[in-house]
Amino acid sequence: MLQQALAKGRLSHAYLFSGPEGLGQEKVLQDLVESLSCSGNILAPCGECPGCRAHAGGSHPDLHLIAPDGGSIKLEQIRALQHVLSLQPYLGSYRVCVVQGAEFMTIQAANSFLKMLEEPGERVVFILLCRSPESLPKTIVSRCQVLPFRPLAPGILQDRLEEEGVPPERAKAAASLAGGRPGEARRLLEDENWAERERISKELASFPEMDGIRVLALAEEWSQDREKADIFLDMALLWYRDLLVLATTERRDLVINCDHLPELAAQAKRYTPGELLRALGIIEGCRSKLAGNVNLRLLLEDVFFTLTKEVV
Ligand SMILES: [Zn+2]
Incomplete structure (x- = not known):
């Protein structure tokens, strides 16, 4: 659709890419910005003109990026753009203003941004990225062409x-x-992430046999880094969710960790659905505590002991 708009010279002056991260927004954004950076042909960027070279070098004078600064997009960040966006493009065919995390604009920033949207310069394209259009003022959404990105x-x-x-x-x-x-x-x-996932799966499969010493070592290992603890607990939720699916249905096709079906099927036989529901509640509770100021190691020890002892 964007390619057709480019071909017909009918680019909308504002696009809103909506959807959770990881659905291809970044790729589409990069391709579009690359096209618009070319001083010559925006349908097939030449890669050689001053515009393309500036884009490849990461510093195109017509590309303006705004992202949350300390959790929000502030009025000053929007104001800083007002003048420059009124100028003609310098190298490319358009001035491009990309707003990452548009839902994090403060009210003042959003009002100021709305004014720019209402009176866009002739050769300006705004591209806003946000998780969902509902998180933005309707007045802004109504002036954008919304492009929803959905999971495949x-x-x-x-x-x-x-x-x-x-x-x-x-x-x-x-x-x-x-x-x-x-x-x-x-x-x-990616190799490293997949290897980590395999390691976590192995630990989760061995919970019923795990002894106290191993539990303590595991809690120590995964409490080194909050982000890693988060990954472990996310995987644990999916794992126990799969166990519950196997314990309550015949639907092996609904299992997410489908490459670990034999281990999951064997482990599922050891639990009642009630025990698995309780395990899921314990893991979920731990995840919500993780955001607070807790002793991570003690928290993980508690969860792991509960999963090995009480739930068996
Ligand atoms: Zn070019």
């Missing part, structure tokens, strides 16, 4: 990943774990 059906994402050379079983698991988000699936498939 896991089967379609799996096919894409296989076309890129990912082995089928791994592609299926990654597509399912990522909930159809291509960016997230590719991140998971």
Whole structure:
């Protein structure tokens, strides 16, 4: 659609890319900015003109980026753009203003931004990125062409990943774990992340047999870094969710960790659905405490002990 708009010279003056991260917004944004950076042909950027060279060098004078600064986009950040956006493009065909995390504009910033949207310069394109249009003032959304980015059906994402050379079983698991988000699936498939996921799966499968010494060591290891603890707990939620699916249904096709079906099926036999629900509640509770000022190691010890002892 954007290519057609470029071809017909009918680019809208504002686009809103909406959807959770990892659905291809960054890729589309980069391609569009690359096109608009070319001093010559915006349909097929030449790669050689001053505009293309400036873009490749990461400092195009017609590209203006705004992102949350300390949690919000402030009035000064918007004001700083007002003058420059009224000028003619310097190298490219358009001045491009990209607003990352548009929902984080303060009310004052949003009001000021709205004024720019209402009176756009002739050769200005605004591109806003946000998780959902509902998180922005309606007055802003109504002046943008909204382009929703949605997750792919896991089967379609799996096919894409296989076309890129990912082995089928791994592609299926990654597509399912990522909930159809291509960016997230590719991140998971990076060697280091995949190895970590395999390590976590192994620990989760061995919880019923785990002794106290191992529990303490595991809690120490995963409490080194809050982000890693978060990843572990996310994986634990999906794992126990799969156990619950297997304990209550015959639907193996609904299992997310589909490359670990044998371990999951064996482990599921050891629990009642009630125990699994309780385990999910415990993990979820731990995740919400993680954001607070807690002793991470004690928190993880508590959860891991509960999962090995009481839930068995
Ligand atoms: Zn060019």
